[in-house]
Amino acid sequence: MKKVAFYTLGCKLNFSETSTIGRLFTDAGYAVVNFYEQADVYVINTCSVTDHADRKCRKVVKEALKNSPNAYITVVGCYAQLKPAEIAEIEGVDMVLGAAEKFRIVEYITDLTKKDKAVIHQQSIEKVNHNFIASYSIGDRTRTFLKVQDGCDYPCTYCTIPLARGASRSDTIENVVNRAKMVAETGIKEIVLTGVNLGDFGIIDGNRKNQFIDLVKALDQVDGIERIRISSIEPNLLSNEIIEFVANSKKFVPHFHIPLQSGSDKILGLMKRRYRTNLYTERVGKIKSIMPHCCIGVDVIVGFPGETREDFLETYKFLNELDISYLHVFSYSERAETEAADMKGVVVGSERNDRNKMLHILSEKKRRSFYQSQIGSNAEVLFEADHKEGYMHGFTKNYVKVRAKYDPLNINALKAVKLVALAANGEVDVEELDSVFAH
Structure with a gap:
């Protein structure tokens, strides 16, 4: 039996697609x-x-060939769609597949002979704009990443995703519900909804057929799934109706990840974001008013062209005063074929790094403060399969990471616990409500 191995860079959407590609190989007789x-x-x-896409890709190719010098190397994904010729020049790469072609990978691998020059199969992104290909991860984690939307119609000046993934398009509600039921039958207890612009769900064949709230309401009725998590949603698409529904749902968990990118309205304008800080403040305020225990994560970019020190400090102050739980911080990266790449006011690399570090420190402060606010409360934890230094880990509904003494019987199990103390490593120790897990 031939063997295939995978390495995934990037977002949850990529993980769902890798898992789907893995099943194609399994169906073709490969062992993963x-x-x-x-x-x-x-x-x-x-x-x-x-x-860093080029550097990361080269490093992973090198690692693969270190394991198996004669292995057949195929590169897929967003970087492969944008820069196929660049990837084809990497020593050891045999095939490069674009956005649509990656799901036909087994067809393209006709033999495993190493190539002198990589073969490229890639078409213009416009040709796949209305073609939604469903994906979900299964068998590799406690939770499933379920792709329900792809592509993006937003013209953010720093982003290459519309070039790599095309226009916004979605699966049907019926298909998503059927896949959720199929996932439930495997015993998996949590689904994470994923997409490039998840809140824009509902566009099929170029026409809007549904809204994201319609999908949320339909999935809330699926039996067998204990938890549904929204991976990330734009603030302008996170309506009060969605927030209120989640607050009253038994399946959708109190956890939102809401991209901000900047706390300066000037910079948001340069980025061509579709909201300003006042709307973001309103969304956070609405969430916390009806779900005080809700976890709120934030994406932020530092060092965008034109961001002065004063603009950054405005972002820092905005985030510091906001009732949020953690940050995902990114230093701005120049991307070819984006408007921002030609903008004036370039921020030097050392300054980008300094701002990144400041926000990482703020993120840790916010996370510890949020975790500390939950100490003493009772919660339900979904435990995962990891085993490190005698402990296993899991997450509460509102995304507090806890640790407990390892017990294989608790893998993929929901346990009622009390959050008792913040551990030295930043996680939370818990007690099961009828026996002690960890001190």
């Missing part, structure tokens, strides 16, 4: 093995969000 084992084929699913 760990990336660090010897394999006949290695598939590298790439990301294009930062300017």
Whole structure:
């Protein structure tokens, strides 16, 4: 039996697609093995969000060939759609597949002979704009990443995603519900809804057929799934109706990840974001008014062209005063074929790094404060399969990471616990309500 191994760079959407591609190989008679084992084929699913895509891809190719020098190397994903010729020049790469072609990978691998020059199969993104290909991860985690939307119609000046993934398009509500039921039958207890612009769900064949709230209401009726988590949603698409529905739902968890990108209205304008800080403040305020225990994560970009020190400090002050739980911080990366790449006011790399560090420190402060606010409360934890230094880990509904003494019987189990103390490593120790887990 031939063996295939995978390496995924980037977002939850990429993980769902890698898992789907893995099932194509399994159906074709391959055995899926760990990336660090010897394999006949290695598939590298790439990301294009930062300017490190080339470097990361080269490093992963090198690692794969270190494991199996004669292995067949295929590179897919967003970077492969944007820069196929660039990837084809990487030593050891045999095939590059674009956005649509990656789901036909098994067809394209006709033999595993190493190539002198990589073969490229990639078409213009416009040709796949209305073609939604469903994906979901299964068998590799406690939770499933379920792709319900792809592509983006927003013209953010720093972003290459519309070039790599095309226009906004979605699955049907019926298809998503059926997949959720199928996932439920496997015993998985949590679904994470994923998409490029998740809140824009509902566009099919170029026409809007539904709204995201329609999908939320339909999934709330699916039996067998204990938790549904919204991975990330734009603030202008996070309506009061969605917030209120989540607050009253038994399945949708009190956790929102809401991209901000900047706390300066001037910079938001340069980024061509579709909201300003006052709307963001309103969304956070609405969430906390009806779900005080809700976890709120925030994406922020530092060092965008034109961001002065004063603009950054405005962002810092805005975030410091906001009732949020953690940050995902990104230093701005110049991306070819984006408007921002030609903008004036370039921020030097050392200054970008300094601002990044400041927000990482703020994020840790926010996370610890949020965790501390939950100490003493009772919660339900979904435990995962990891085993590190005698402990296993899991997450509450509102995304507090806890640790407990390892017990294989608790893998993929929901347990009622009391959050008792903040551990030295930043996680939370818990007691099961009828026995002690960890001190």
